[in-house]
Amino acid sequence: MIRRKKLTALLGRSDIPEEAKVEVRKVLANNKVVLPGWSPTFLRRIGNMDTVIDVGVLEGTPALYQAFPDARLILVEALPGYEQKCRQLLAAHPGGGDVHMCAVGAEDGSATIRHYPNLPATSSLLETESGRQSEVVRIDVPLRRLDGLVKPERLVGNVLLKIDVEGMELEVLKGAVGILPHVRCIIAETSIRKRHRNSYRFADLVAFLMSHGFHLYDALRVTRTEAMRPGASIMDAVFISESKW
Numbered sequence: 109m110i111r112r113k114k115l116t117a118l119l120g121r122s123d124i125p126e127e128a129k130v131e132v133r134k135v136l137a138n139n140k141v142v143l144p145g146w147s148p149t150f151l152r153r154i155g156n157m158d159t160v161i162d163v164g165v166l167e168g169t170p171a172l173y174q175a176f177p178d179a180r181l182i183l184v185e186a187l188p189g190y191e192q193k194c195r196q197l198l199a200a201h202p203g204g205g206d207v208h209m210c211a212v213g214a215e216d217g218s219a220t221i222r223h224y225p226n227l228p229a230t231s232s233l234l235e236t237e238s239g240r241q242s243e244v245v246r247i248d249v250p251l252r253r254l255d256g257l258v259k260p261e262r263l264v265g266n267v268l269l270k271i272d273v274e275g276m277e278l279e280v281l282k283g284a285v286g287i288l289p290h291v292r293c294i295i296a297e298t299s300i301r302k303r304h305r306n307s308y309r310f311a312d313l314v315a316f317l318m319s320h321g322f323h324l325y326d327a328l329r330v331t332r333t334e335a336m337r338p339g340a341s342i343m344d345a346v347f348i349s350e351s352k353w
Contacts, residue, residue: 146172158267181204216253219233272296326345328344
């Protein structure tokens with residue numbers, strides 16, 4: 109759930125206009141309009157999952173692992189420095205699984221990832237639109253198609269695919285077409301505003317998934333650069349396979 113303490117704190121701020129506070133009060137009074145965020149309880153209500161593919165791991169996605177502890181876990185991470193963490197996560201997961209240390213895209217090959225040590229979650233194969241000035245370390249990594257890493261015949265039961273790759277989400281999906289017929293649910297951190305150079309438009313990602321039988325189903329979280337500045341930045345979007353729902 110969105111933290112009620114943070115919402116309540118907005119009511120005491122003099123820089124927040126009264127009309128915005130009216131909306132905050134509505135949110136506090138009616139939990140139906142509060143986005144759940146990464147809640148294991150909420151995720152379980154999407155449906156039981158037998159396999160969870162986590163693309164872009166870093167420190168892990170604990171809500172997914174807690175929601176589906178018996179699922180086979182497939183971890184895919186591009187940054188070599190996080191291999192030990194990935195293996196620790198897998199060792200602690202009752203359902204077992206696999207670790208793949210590589211970037212994922214539309215084709216096999218190699219790529220250079222821009223790693224920001226102070227902001228590792230923003231590391232990307234793409235340049236940021238803001239021209240980030242913080243320290244960057246360029247790391248050459250193998251690049252693989254997801255449907256080459258994960259064989260379709262090994263995907264049994266309900267499959268959830270989570271993607272968080274800083275602007276490369278559509279490229280990951282293009283390289284996953286061989287396994288998409290086996291996937292029931294996709295949760296992707298999608299860019300609403302343009303955050304990376306040579307990245308997709310949100311409409312392009314939605315259209316691609318629609319062409320493969322997925323429709324936009326829900327949002328776990330929507331963020332913007334500032335609370336009172338219009339323009340969504342990132343949506344953790346949930347897509348559902350029409351053939352498996």
